[in-house]
Amino acid sequence: METAMLAVWVDQLLGFASGALSAIRQQEHYPDFMTWVRAKGADSFEGDVAMAQALAPVLWSQTPLERLSFACEPLATPGRNEPCWCDSGRKFKQCCYQIEFPTEIPEQMMWMLSLREWKGATLKAALDSQQAPPQALLEAGLIAAESGQTGRSMQILESLFDGSDWSRLPEQAEPAFEILLDIYQERGFSRKRADLLDDVMERGPLFLRGVALERLCLMHLDNDDLDSARGAFVKAQQALPDSPTLAYIEAMLLLHEGHEQEAKERANFWYRRLVRQGELDEDQLDFLAALADNPGATLADQLLSAEEDLATPLVSLQALLAALPTAPKIDVSADPESGRLLYNTSAREATLFAAWHEQFQVLVDEDVALGFRDDPWGNAIEWMSALCAHPEWLDAPQVVQDLTLALTSRFGSLPWMAPSLLEPLALRLSRWLEQARAEGDGNLCWDDANNAMLLRTGLALVVGMERGARQHSRELAEELLLIDQEDSLGLRELVLDQLLRDDRNEEALALAEENDDDGSLVLGLLMGKTLALYRLEQREAAETALGDVLGHNRYALELIxxxxxxxxxxxxxGQVDPGSRAEAWQYRTLMRDQWRTTPGALDWLEAHR
Structure with a gap:
C-alpha cells in the first residue's frame, strides 16, 4: 500500500474510531451504536457504509464500558453462514467477511483513545480497575507527555508502573519509565521517584533495572552523595555492561570525586570498547571521542547546549570571564583602634552596581549565607546580555557577589562548570583579599555589611569550586581563613575535608586541632580529626577523638x-541542628567515600558503635 494511501486510511480509521467512541459512550448499547454507524459512520470513509459496518463490531469488542467496570464486551466472530454481526440481516460470508482492512486494527486502539478522553474521576476509576492493557497505558502516557499534559501522563504511567505485575510490562516501556521519573523530578516528588526506583531495582524486569540504576546514580550525584552514587554505578555496570550512558555517568562521577585524569582515562577506555562493538551511531561516537579528549569541557558543552535559550548568553559570559582584565583596587582600611579591616564602597562601584541592578533586579537575602530573595534566572538572558555589553560592571564587588551567587545556585554542583564560570571570579576576589591583607593583620568581620559581601562571595566560590577546581577552592578558603580568623564562614571544615581527600593527613590533623579548645563543636571537624588520626595510625588518640564524636552526635556512626x-x-x-540526624546525614553524603576507601576504617567505626 502506498504511503499516501496508508496515511489517508489511518486518518479515516482514527476519525471513525473517535466518532464511534462518542457514540458508544452515549448508551453503551450495541444496537444503538450500530444505528449510529449506519447513519453517520460512512462519513469517515467517503460514504463507504460497508467499511464502517465491518469495522464497528471490531471496535465495539475492544471498547472499555463503564457499566462493566471498564471491562470490554467482545462479540463472538460469527460463522460463515451465520447472521453477520453488523446486524445487516445477511450472512457473514456475504457481508463483513468480504471486507479487507488495509492494515491490521490495533488491539488497544479504543482503550488508548478512551484514556486520552477520560478526565477526573472517570479516568481514575478506569485506571484503578486495572483493566487497561499495558500497551494502551504506554502509548496514552507517551502521547500525553508529548502534548504537554504532564499531570495526565503521570497518572497514566503510574498505573503502568504500579508493580502489581511486572511480567505484563511491554519491553518498549523504557522511554515511558524515564518520562515518569522526569515528571517526578520536575514536580519535586522525590519520595515517589525514590520509591519507583527502589521497586524497579528490587522486583522489576532486567531491562529496566539498568536504567533505574543509572538514574539512581545521577540522583545521588545531584544530592552530592558520592558514595551512594558510586555504589549505584557499580550495580548499573553489572546490569548493563555495554551501555554508552555509563561512560557519561562514570565521567561525571570521577569529576565529582576530583579525579580528572582518571575520568579522561576511563572515557578513553569506554570509547575504545564501544567502538569495537560497532553498535553506536556517529553522534554517539563523536560524543565519546570528545569525552575521552576532555571530559570536563565536553560535559560543560553538553550542559550549555541543553540550556536552550540560555546557551548563547552563557557562551558569551564564558568568553567575557576568560578575558577579564586584572581587578582594580578596592578601598580597604584598618580601624585605628581595633585593627579590624573594613571594605568601603567607592562612588564608582556604587554607580556600576546601580546600572547592573537595573538589569539583575534581584536582591541578596542577607538572612541566609548564600541565596536571593527571588529567583535570578527568570530574566537571565537580559542580565547576562547586559553584563557582556558592560564588562566594567565586574569592577564592583557587589556585582561579582550577585553573579557568583547566581552561577553557583545553578551550576555549583557541576564540577565541569567551575573552570569557565567560577575560577575567573575567584581570581578577582583573591586580588581584592590580597589588597585587604596588605592593610594589616586584622579581621575582615562578617558583622559589617560590605565585609559580609566579600566573605559571602568567597564562601560561594569555595563551595562551588570544591569538586571542579579543588586546589583553587582550598587555596581560596585558606586565603579567607587568614583574613577571617574567627572562621565565620565555617571554612575550616571544608578545607579539612579537602586535605583528607588529598591524603594530606598531618596537615588535616593540624587544622582540626587549631582552636580545639574554643568550645565550638562541628561534626565535620570532629570526624575529620578522627579519620586523620586513624590514617596516621594513632589509634589511642583516634579512639579519644571518636568519643568526642559520639558525645556530639549519637547518629554519626550509625549513618556512616x-x-x-x-x-x-x-x-x-537549609539549616542543620548540631547533634541532629540531619547533621550526621550531611556528613555521610560528603565524606563516607573517604572512610570507605580507607582500609579497615569502617570496620573500626562499626566496632565502636
Whole structure:
C-alpha cells in the first residue's frame, strides 16, 4: 500500500474510531451504536457504509464500558453462514467477511483513545480497575507527555508502573519509565521517584533495572552523595555492561570525586570498547571521542547546549570571564583602634552596581549565607546580555557577589562548570583579599555589611569550586581563613575535608586541632580529626577523638557505617541542628567515600558503635 494511501486510511480509521467512541459512550448499547454507524459512520470513509459496518463490531469488542467496570464486551466472530454481526440481516460470508482492512486494527486502539478522553474521576476509576492493557497505558502516557499534559501522563504511567505485575510490562516501556521519573523530578516528588526506583531495582524486569540504576546514580550525584552514587554505578555496570550512558555517568562521577585524569582515562577506555562493538551511531561516537579528549569541557558543552535559550548568553559570559582584565583596587582600611579591616564602597562601584541592578533586579537575602530573595534566572538572558555589553560592571564587588551567587545556585554542583564560570571570579576576589591583607593583620568581620559581601562571595566560590577546581577552592578558603580568623564562614571544615581527600593527613590533623579548645563543636571537624588520626595510625588518640564524636552526635556512626540508611533532610531553610540526624546525614553524603576507601576504617567505626 502506498504511503499516501496508508496515511489517508489511518486518518479515516482514527476519525471513525473517535466518532464511534462518542457514540458508544452515549448508551453503551450495541444496537444503538450500530444505528449510529449506519447513519453517520460512512462519513469517515467517503460514504463507504460497508467499511464502517465491518469495522464497528471490531471496535465495539475492544471498547472499555463503564457499566462493566471498564471491562470490554467482545462479540463472538460469527460463522460463515451465520447472521453477520453488523446486524445487516445477511450472512457473514456475504457481508463483513468480504471486507479487507488495509492494515491490521490495533488491539488497544479504543482503550488508548478512551484514556486520552477520560478526565477526573472517570479516568481514575478506569485506571484503578486495572483493566487497561499495558500497551494502551504506554502509548496514552507517551502521547500525553508529548502534548504537554504532564499531570495526565503521570497518572497514566503510574498505573503502568504500579508493580502489581511486572511480567505484563511491554519491553518498549523504557522511554515511558524515564518520562515518569522526569515528571517526578520536575514536580519535586522525590519520595515517589525514590520509591519507583527502589521497586524497579528490587522486583522489576532486567531491562529496566539498568536504567533505574543509572538514574539512581545521577540522583545521588545531584544530592552530592558520592558514595551512594558510586555504589549505584557499580550495580548499573553489572546490569548493563555495554551501555554508552555509563561512560557519561562514570565521567561525571570521577569529576565529582576530583579525579580528572582518571575520568579522561576511563572515557578513553569506554570509547575504545564501544567502538569495537560497532553498535553506536556517529553522534554517539563523536560524543565519546570528545569525552575521552576532555571530559570536563565536553560535559560543560553538553550542559550549555541543553540550556536552550540560555546557551548563547552563557557562551558569551564564558568568553567575557576568560578575558577579564586584572581587578582594580578596592578601598580597604584598618580601624585605628581595633585593627579590624573594613571594605568601603567607592562612588564608582556604587554607580556600576546601580546600572547592573537595573538589569539583575534581584536582591541578596542577607538572612541566609548564600541565596536571593527571588529567583535570578527568570530574566537571565537580559542580565547576562547586559553584563557582556558592560564588562566594567565586574569592577564592583557587589556585582561579582550577585553573579557568583547566581552561577553557583545553578551550576555549583557541576564540577565541569567551575573552570569557565567560577575560577575567573575567584581570581578577582583573591586580588581584592590580597589588597585587604596588605592593610594589616586584622579581621575582615562578617558583622559589617560590605565585609559580609566579600566573605559571602568567597564562601560561594569555595563551595562551588570544591569538586571542579579543588586546589583553587582550598587555596581560596585558606586565603579567607587568614583574613577571617574567627572562621565565620565555617571554612575550616571544608578545607579539612579537602586535605583528607588529598591524603594530606598531618596537615588535616593540624587544622582540626587549631582552636580545639574554643568550645565550638562541628561534626565535620570532629570526624575529620578522627579519620586523620586513624590514617596516621594513632589509634589511642583516634579512639579519644571518636568519643568526642559520639558525645556530639549519637547518629554519626550509625549513618556512616550503614550501607543504605534512610536520608534525613535539613530544615526547609537549609539549616542543620548540631547533634541532629540531619547533621550526621550531611556528613555521610560528603565524606563516607573517604572512610570507605580507607582500609579497615569502617570496620573500626562499626566496632565502636
Amino acid at each position: 557505617c550503614a550501607e543504605n540508611p534512610r536520608p534525613s533532610m535539613p530544615h526547609p531553610d
